[in-house]
Amino acid sequence: MTVQVATCSAAQLFSSHLLGDQVTGDARILSSDGTAIVGELTIPEYQRPYCWQDTQLSALLQDITAHSRHRPALSYYLGSLILHQAHGQLNIIDGQQRITTLALMGCLLQPHSEIQASLLQGLEYEHPISQQQIKHNLKWLKEKFSSQPEYWQGLVDFNKLQFTLVVTQSEDDAYRFFETQNTGGVRLGGPDIIKAHHLRAVDKLHQKPFAKQWESLGKLDDTVSALLKGRYWQRISMRELPSHQQKKQLRDCIVSEFAQQTGKGEDIAFGRTYRYTGLSGDVSHHQAQQGYDVRQPLNAGVNTIRYLSYFQGLYNDYWEKPDLPHLPGYHSLIVWLKGMEGCGYLEGLYKACLLLYISQFGENQLEQAAKKLFLVVYSRRVSNQKAVREKSIYAFTREYPVLDWIGLSYTPEQCFAYLDSFVLMVEGSNLDKNSVKKRFMDKVCEFFVLELKPGQYKDSFAQALTFKVAGDPL
Incomplete structure (x- = not known):
């Protein structure tokens, strides 16, 4: 496992998209082994949409304000970012919500800066949910900053907002970090984590349509909870589920069952089939349902995505609506x-x-x-x-x-x-x-x-x- 770890400010993070040839002096980000971290920040297709709302924006500004009041000389720590480095890009595996929010603040507080360039040129948001949320948050922040622009410009100092970067050369290694660490902001549940696991297992040519299919499913929590019970509570391999209050342990069960334990292979569905044999010996096969079996083994990628889509459909049609x-x-x-x-x-x-x-x-x-x-x-x-x-x-x-x-x-x-x-x-x-x-x-x-x-x-x-x-x- 090749991992680079570095500490950097938000100003460094956005400086020329971390393109090493263009960044000099204090703007360069050096890892613990002395090598420069370079590449253009990008958001992979399979990432969830940008979804921070007023609550998260307000909490972040309140934290920065309180920190500045009590510890003005120290930087405010914004947590770790997990990045996958490949082909001159730094794919954001964990940290999209924070990075996008800072870029929006930069557009308002530091116009014509590198931060604004990062939002408008480097980071692309094609999902309608992301686009609508960006519009909403820009409006909310603009109203927040308008009464005291100079105060907020001094308070939200990108040189004093600090991250830890974890940069891997392997996408699998990046997701191992992602799946085991606590995430900031809107805490990810199990379905959010397994989404990324399976979309990156899909051929890149088809990632976008499967990402749209996943997003169209809505909240999967109730369906996944029902499927976990169906798979865990069986005499041949009885397993106890954590309480709904043990959120981290329950999330780990979801990640283990529907991501880590999935295999590699085709989209295979199992189900009850019955066979008629006529008097002349002719045989015909029939299946009660053209879907998947709750307890069947799963393969990463398309197989698990369609499995979850199928059961989400059943849940909606026969229970929710x-x-x-x-x-x-x-x-x-x-x-x-x-x-x-x-x-x-x-x-x-x-x-x-x-x-x-x-x-x-x-x-x-x-x-x-x-x-x-x-x-x-x-x-x-x-x-x-x-x-x-x-x-x-x-x-x-x-x-x-x-x-x-x-x-x-x-x-x-x-x-x-x-x-x-x-x-x-x-x-x-x-x-x-x-x-x-x-x-x-x-x-x-x-x-x-x-x-x-x-x-x-x-x-x-x-x-x-x-x-x-x-x-x-x-």
Whole structure:
């Protein structure tokens, strides 16, 4: 691994785009081994758009102001920049948000300077989101600076804003640094990090259309969370997921599962295939879904991008924004479930089950599957004494491997047999007051038209709901 490390000011960073032949004296940036760091700052196609907003701009200016007030003689440290050096360019792997923001400030506070030239000539922003955000931020900064231009010119001194540069000759090495360090500004989540990993694995000729496809997917967090549960919670290789509060550990799981552990190869999709053999011996093949399997192995690049795109589509169509007039019962159940109180952790498991079922069987008996999955997954709401805690969901899947019941079934009927073997139990406390459990059971009775008296909840609720799910359509 060849890595150069250097400390530089923002003024040095923008000076002639770090082109060594044109930079002399104090403007030159020398690494720890004495060699000059040269190249033109560029933003790779696969980088996320520029997305800093008013909150980040305001926080940066407040930090610079506070630092200047308390430590005026010292430089303000803006963190590390990770750059990949190749073909006379320094590709920005981590630091685009900070660099762009400083360039915008330079355009306003130091017109006709090298900083303005860097923004207008060296750094290119083709993504519409970047272009709109740059316009917005220029307007915001202009209004901020207009009342005291001389004050801000003295305060935002590019000679006193300092970076650490980490420059690698290998793109893979640059991303190893990127994936393991804490990022400043808008902290990157796992989906943001794996995006860069897979887009750089795509042939450069096709990077731009796949970058646009990724951006069109929107926020992937919920879909990736459901897929992680589907891949982690299986008897053959059971793994516990970090809590949603352990953001770094959870991010590391996403990077490991959907980036570091992906292989090299073609875009391959796995799925359930069944074969008909006629009396004459003729054979025909059929597949329930022309998509991907939740638990399949993945290859870097196009394969993982299309895998995530496929499941994001399923998530949007069957959970986030269901528009299914041909499945009115399923649609009404999902709309009702999304408004359920105190069931966030259960909802996470339920969405993982839905994605797994639909990816295998499509809409085949989907309404019935959704009801049976509800009875099993949401059982924790009535079998627990009080709250449903995050760790209890993992424990539940160890005792009742509902994801395996789906994943190991070849037909919906086989899956239903597993689900129907589950026995719903009601824990009797907190049913005589207006508790979360009691309100949940009231809503279930109303939705499924279970005609029970309050005093019958403990003895009759489970039997009535099981009968309703097994028989009557919604």
